[in-house]
Amino acid sequence: MVAIVRLSVLKTMIAAFAAMSASAIAHAEEIIAVRFGVHDTHTRIVVETRTEMEFRAFASGEVTPRLIVDIPGAGWAVSGLEGGQGQGHGLAGRFRFDPAAQSPRLIFDLTENVRVRESFVLPPGDGGYRMVIDIEPVPAQVVTAANSGFDPSDQTMTQFLAERVQVSYVPPRCERPRIVIDPGHGGRDPGAPGRFGSVSESHLALAAGLALRDILNTRGRYEVVMTRDRDVFLELDERIQVARRAQADIFISLHADAAPNSATGPRGAAVYTLSDSGTNRARNRARQDGEWLPASNNRSPQVNDLLLEMSLQEKRNQSLIFASSILESSASVTPLFRREPLERGFWVLLDSQIPAVLFEMGFMTNPDDSRNLNTPAHRQQLMTAVADSIDQYFAVCNNSGTVRTASAGTVGAGPASR
Numbered sequence: 001m002v003a004i005v006r007l008s009v010l011k012t013m014i015a016a017f018a019a020m021s022a023s024a025i026a027h028a029e030e031i032i033a034v035r036f037g038v039h040d041t042h043t044r045i046v047v048e049t050r051t052e053m054e055f056r057a058f059a060s061g062e063v064t065p066r067l068i069v070d071i072p073g074a075g076w077a078v079s080g081l082e083g084g085q086g087q088g089h090g091l092a093g094r095f096r097f098d099p100a101a102q103s104p105r106l107i108f109d110l111t112e113n114v115r116v117r118e119s120f121v122l123p124p125g126d127g128g129y130r131m132v133i134d135i136e137p138v139p140a141q142v143v144t145a146a147n148s149g150f151d152p153s154d155q156t157m158t159q160f161l162a163e164r165v166q167v168s169y170v171p172p173r174c175e176r177p178r179i180v181i182d183p184g185h186g187g188r189d190p191g192a193p194g195r196f197g198s199v200s201e202s203h204l205a206l207a208a209g210l211a212l213r214d215i216l217n218t219r220g221r222y223e224v225v226m227t228r229d230r231d232v233f234l235e236l237d238e239r240i241q242v243a244r245r246a247q248a249d250i251f252i253s254l255h256a257d258a259a260p261n262s263a264t265g266p267r268g269a270a271v272y273t274l275s276d277s278g279t280n281r282a283r284n285r286a287r288q289d290g291e292w293l294p295a296s297n298n299r300s301p302q303v304n305d306l307l308l309e310m311s312l313q314e315k316r317n318q319s320l321i322f323a324s325s326i327l328e329s330s331a332s333v334t335p336l337f338r339r340e341p342l343e344r345g346f347w348v349l350l351d352s353q354i355p356a357v358l359f360e361m362g363f364m365t366n367p368d369d370s371r372n373l374n375t376p377a378h379r380q381q382l383m384t385a386v387a388d389s390i391d392q393y394f395a396v397c398n399n400s401g402t403v404r405t406a407s408a409g410t411v412g413a414g415p416a417s418r
């Protein structure tokens with residue numbers, strides 16, 4: 001995300017550098033080494049200089065993906081690489097020093113599109129000062145939006161890009177995914193009243209939620225967080241907050257439906273994801289509280305809006321895949337009210353980034369559904385099906401663990417690799 005931030009202020013930087021480079025030429029400071037460290041998730045580039053120097057690193061997605069490191073006032077004095085060129089490692093291919101540019105810069109050809117995960121300066125170890133730049137792969141679509149050189153104050157261009165931001169499905173992380181289970185209602189809010197001998201919706205949802213928790217815990221792969229694990233009242237927004245604090249990978253809210261004025265009425269389970277109007281509310285909420293944003297200073301509102309659109313789109317796609325998977329696996333246990341995921345603006349689904357579904361386990365107004373839901377054996381079967389769908393959802397996952405835009409943390413400034 002750092003790269004996106006830097007690009008938004010690129011014009012200002014170029015102006016500042018132009019002013020500096022004229023005076024810098026007379027006493028150029030020297031680059032004395034360029035090194036690479038290859039890690040699972042990123043490549044670390046270390047540029048060593050005799051004195052402490054300012055620099056700016058940014059990815060550029062022209063025809064060939066490149067990383068450019070502007071170093072105002074820099075000269076080249078790397079022994080063994082007198083020609084100012086060399087071969088990188090990991091994500092970095094060949095590189096060259098360009099002293100003739102408006103500002104002296106290092107240009108790295110890249111094996112794929114990257115973003116700058118982090119950049120900082122380390123004080124001298126046994127050599128010089130070390131500029132450290134960590135780069136990591138990034139989906140091509142994100143690069144296109146971020147590196148297209150558009151002026152963030154240009155509303156037409158921003159709109160144009162926003163419409164084209166189509167982040168395809170981003171796999172969830174593999175490493176102990178966090179599942180947040182939200183049994184609906186509770187305490188002074190019983191939900192739909194018990195019918196045909198069953199307890200109320202709030203009690204059925206809690207019983208099902210606890211069953212799902214136990215099944216998932218037995219499988220040992222997940223960290224399970226409950227919004228409530230007893231009969232207490234919880235505001236809808238508190239349920240979202242629980243998911244956020246847990247940095248949930250998925251959120252599932254459990255309910256039982258009720259149809260008005262019907263003798264036997266509709267029956268079967270249904271899965272809901274956030275509707276378009278709900279997405280509008282999610283967008284407004286996110287803009288108001290800003291909590292979803294990756295940490296940064298100095299980013300334009302237009303770029304923030306683009307990031308938000310990516311996040312909402314990513315959430316939507318992931319939620320739909322999870323919802324479809326629930327329907328598929330529970331079809332053998334319960335009749336389905338609809339075979340496709342449905343959409344509605346449920347409050348608990350309004351977080352802007354956590355994939356979220358609401359599972360209506362059946363209709364309490366239907367005698368068969370109601371009796372089934374009131375039976376522990378049926379709930380166990382149904383929740384086993386949901387657990388299977390969670391297994392299926394996480395079967396395709398991303399080992400890097402840095403998949404979601406807003407959950408990418410900062411990486412500690414460890415020693416540079418040699």
Ligand SMILES: [Zn+2]
Nearest residue numbers: 184191255256
């Ligand atoms: Zn409900």
